[in-house]
Each structure stands twice: as structure tokens, then as C-alpha cells.
Amino acid sequence: MSEDVKKGIKAGGAVAPTFVAIFIGVGIAAEVADLPPLATLLSSAAIFAAPAQFAMFDMAMQDYALLQIISVGVLVNLRFFVMSLTLTNFFATVPRTRLAYWAQFVSASSYLVTFFQSRRDEPMDLFDFYRGVVFMTYTAAIVGTAIGVVIGAGLPALLAFGATLFLPIYFSLLLVGETKGRYEVAAVMIGLLVTPPLELLIPGWGLFVAAIGAGAIVTVAKR
Amino acid sequence: MGLVRCRHRGRCDRDGGKAVTDLQWLFAIGGAAAGTYVLRAAPFLWTPLRDVGRRYVDFLTYVSFAIAAGIVSKALLLDGSRLVLGMDTYIKFAGLAVGLGFYRWIRNIPLALFVGAGSAVLIRWLVG
Numbered sequence: 261m262s263e264d265v266k267k268g269i270k271a272g273g274a275v276a277p278t279f280v281a282i283f284i285g286v287g288i289a290a291e292v293a294d295l296p297p298l299a300t301l302l303s304s305a306a307i308f309a310a311p312a313q314f315a316m317f318d319m320a321m322q323d324y325a326l327l328q329i330i331s332v333g334v335l336v337n338l339r340f341f342v343m344s345l346t347l348t349n350f351f352a353t354v355p356r357t358r359l360a361y362w363a364q365f366v367s368a369s370s371y372l373v374t375f376f377q378s379r380r381d382e383p384m385d386l387f388d389f390y391r392g393v394v395f396m397t398y399t400a401a402i403v404g405t406a407i408g409v410v411i412g413a414g415l416p417a418l419l420a421f422g423a424t425l426f427l428p429i430y431f432s433l434l435l436v437g438e439t440k441g442r443y444e445v446a447a448v449m450i451g452l453l454v455t456p457p458l459e460l461l462i463p464g465w466g467l468f469v470a471a472i473g474a475g476a477i478v479t480v481a482k483r
Numbered sequence: 484m485g486l487v488r489c490r491h492r493g494r495c496d497r498d499g500g501k502a503v504t505d506l507q508w509l510f511a512i513g514g515a516a517a518g519t520y521v522l523r524a525a526p527f528l529w530t531p532l533r534d535v536g537r538r539y540v541d542f543l544t545y546v547s548f549a550i551a552a553g554i555v556s557k558a559l560l561l562d563g564s565r566l567v568l569g570m571d572t573y574i575k576f577a578g579l580a581v582g583l584g585f586y587r588w589i590r591n592i593p594l595a596l597f598v599g600a601g602s603a604v605l606i607r608w609l610v611g
Contacts, residue, residue, distance in 0.1 A: 274596055299508045306516035314563075316515060326507055326514075333515030337522055339550075344526040346543040348536040356528055363524035368554060375547045422604035425575060428558035429582045429599040431551045433592050436583060439548065447545035451552030456560045463564030467553040474549035479542045 264384045268392020271377065274430045275369045279400035280407065281423030282310045284415055287408015293317035297409045304405040308367060308398065311464055312336040339468045343371040350378050350386040362387075365394040369427070376434045443478050450474035570610060578603025 283304060290300035295317065303313055312333045319329045344366050351359060374390045407415070439448050451474050459466025526532040536543065559575050560566060582599020589595065 270593075274593060277600075295508055296505055299505065299512060302509075303512045303516075306512055307519055309519060312515060312519065316511060320508075320511070326511055329511050330514035330518065333511070334518030334522070337515075337519040340519065341522040341526065342543070342546060343550075344523050345532065345536045345539075346547055348526050348533045349540055349543070351527065352533075359527035360524055363527050364520055366523045368550065372547065372551050372554075376551075418604060418608055421571065421607055422600055424558065425578055425600040425603050426596060428555045428575070429579055430592070430596050431555050432579055432583060433586050433595055435548070435551055435555070436586065437592070443545065444548050447548040448552040451549030452556045455549075455553030456556050456566070459557055459561055459564055460566060466564075467550065467557060470553050471546045471549035475542045475546035478545040479539075482541065 262385065262388045264386075264388035265392040265395075267377075267384065268373075268389040268394075269396055270392070271373050271389070272370070272393035272396025275373065275427055276396045276400040277423045278425070278427035278430075279369065279397050280404035281420055283401045283404025284408035284411075284420070286310050286313050287405045287410075288412050289314055289317045289408075290405075291409060291412055293320050295320075300409050301402065301405055304401050307333065307337075308365065308401060309337050309340070310401075315464060336464050339368070339471075340366050342468075342472070343368065346375060347371055347390070350374065351390075354387045358387075362391065362394065365398050367397055369397050370394050372431065372434070376438050379438050443482050446481070447474045447478045450477065571607070574603050574606050574610070577606055 286304060287300060290303065290313070295303070303316075307313055315336050316329050316333045319332060324332075344363060347366065370390060370393045373393045374386055377384070377389055378386055435448055439445055451470055454470040454473065455467050457466075458470045462469065526536060559572065559579070560568070578599045581602040582595045585598045586592065586595035
């Protein structure tokens with residue numbers, strides 16, 4: 261195992277507790293929707309996107325048509341397209357056959373942790389680093405789902421509360437350390453302030469729309 | 484729908500069957516997984532999209548910062564798509580402040596992360 265994979269595993273470890281917590285929620289939601297345990301695990305392994313899974317389980321209980329459930333499951337994940345688009349800049353020399361496999365594991369965390377690593381003046385193989393992050397986040401997702409299915413809502417509330425804090429605190433620390441210049445600060449401020457109200461207006465889409473808007477506004481302002 | 488008897492009372496359709504059968508679930512999961520994979524893999528595998536990534540690197544950088552910031556404010560203020568302003572919110576902000584303060588002092592992200600999250604858990608335990 262290369263040193264860069266190990267660094268990725270270490271960085272991925274910081275977000276793993278939040279992943280476990282979120283996917284415990286997925287396991288519980290699937291149980292409520294009467295999904296068989298193996299299918300629940302399969303959904304986390306194959307879709308690997310908690311918001312889409314929550315939306316699908318919810319729709320299934322409300323008697324939506326199967327194609328509607330699938331369409332929403334895919335559309336909620338539109339953000340991955342932009343994330344992969346960003347990652348192409350870091351993985352330009354990686355063979356496509358390898359990318360075809362590792363693309364499956366793109367998530368907000370694996371992408372952002374790799375993105376922030378790319379900004380450091382540390383020579384490294386970013387693809388190896390990404391693979392290390394993926395190892396932690398994907399494992400955490402599967403473990404979390406299994407816990408959710410097995411113990412359901414029996415997880416101690418204090419533990420569940422603590423686990424959900426790792427992701428926001430970790431990304432805050434990365435933002436404080438990596439944000440440079442007024443344009444990046446502007447993008448961060450727009451993301452911070454606009455995402456919650458937009459998420460209330462268009463549930464499931466607020467984060468994506470706010471980020472695209474912030475990117476467009478700041479790029480235009482810079483030009 | 485409703486071809487299979489459901490396991491839980493209150494989670495069934497009017498006829499006492501499952502709202503979605505196991506086979507239908509497999510189809511739904513397979514469909515969503517395939518669609519999501521296309522979104523994830525297309526930029527890596529289709530050359531014109533790779534060029535788009537290179538051409539709009541500034542835009543994508545700002546989008547990345549905004550996504551990270553949005554994840555933070557969403558996690559602090561929202562529960563799913565519902566605004567939550569209660570004791571837990573204040574405790575989350577306190578944990579975040581402790582983590583950031585600790586980071587300014589010690590410049591170690593993993594340590595600041597655990598101190599921030601740990602202090603929030605401690606406060607919540609004390610508050611009850």
C-alpha cells in the first residue's frame with residue numbers, strides 16, 4: 261500500500277464517523293420502508309448516496325410509480341456529475357479502465373477531501389489519496405447501513421449526535437485552512453448563507469443549486 | 484402493487500401487501516444505481532467532458548468551496564429539509580467554535596476535530 265493511500269485513509273477517517281451515522285439513518289429508513297435487509301445493504305453498496313436512498317424509501321411508502329422512484333433517485337445525485345468533472349483535473353493521467361471502477365465511489369466527502377488535498381503544496385499521487393479516502397468512506401457507509409438495519413433506532417442518542425458532528429467540523433477546519441483570497445471567501449460565504457434557505461425552498465436541491473450559483477456569480481465577478 | 488405480504492403493520496398498502504415488492508425494490512435499486520453511475524463516471528470516461536473540466540477549472544473550484552460551506556451550514560441548521568433552531572443547534576455551534584479555536588492554537592486538524600466534536604457531546608451530556 262502506497263504512502264499516499266495511507267494518507268487518504270487517515271484523512272478519510274476524519275469523516276468516517278459521520279458516514280456511519282448517516283448510513284445508520286439509511287438502515288433505519290429502509291427498515292421503516294419494509295426493505296429486505298440484503299436489499300438495504302445492496303442499495304448502500306450500489307447507489308452509495310444517502311440523500312437519494314432516503315428519497316427513494318420515502319417515495320416507496322407513498323405509492324409512487326417505480327420509474328418515478330428511480331428518476332428521483334438519479335436526479336438527486338446530479339451533483340456527482342459536477343464533482344467528477346472537478347476530479348478529472350486531478351486524475352488526468354489515470355487509465356480510464358481504473359477510473360471506470362473508482363468512479364462508483366465519488367461522494368461529497370471523497371471528492372472534497374481530495375479537492376482540499378490538491379491545494380496543498382505536497383507532491384503526491386492524488387488518485388492514490390482518493391482511493392484511501394474511498395476505502396474509509398465506503399466501508400463506513402456499509403458498516404453504518406448494517407448497524408442501522410440491526411439495531412434500528414436503538415442507537416444511544418448522545419452517540420448519534422456526536423457522530424453527526426464530524427463532517428461539518430472537519431469541513432469547517434479545511435475551509436479555514438484552505439480558503440485563500442476574496443473570491444474563494446465569497447464562494448464560501450454564499451455557500452454558507454444561501455444553502456439552508458434554498459434547501460428549505462427546494463428540498464434535496466438547495467446545496468447543489470447554491471453551489472452552482474456561487475460558482476457562476478464568483479466566476480463572473482472575477483472576470 | 485402489493486404482491487407480497489408485508490412484515491410490519493402500518494407499512495402496508497390497503498390490501499395488506501407490501502407497497503413495493505422485493506423484486507420491484509431490486510429493479511429500483513438497480514435503476515438508480517445505474518443512473519447514478521453514469522453521472523459519476525461520464526466525466527472520467529467521455530473525452531469532451533474531460534475538456535469541459537479543464538476549461539472551467541475556476542468555476543469548479545468555487546463550486547467546490549461553496550459545496551463544502553453548504554454542507555457545514557446545512558448540518559448545523561437543518562434536520563433533513565427542516566430548519567432546527569434549538570438547544571442542539573447551539574451546542575453544535577459551540578462544538579464548532581471550540582474545534583476552530585483549538586485549530587488556531589494547535590494547527591492540527593484531527594486533534595481539533597475530536598476536541599470540537601467531543602466538547603459538543605460533553606455539553607449535551609451535561610445539559611441532558
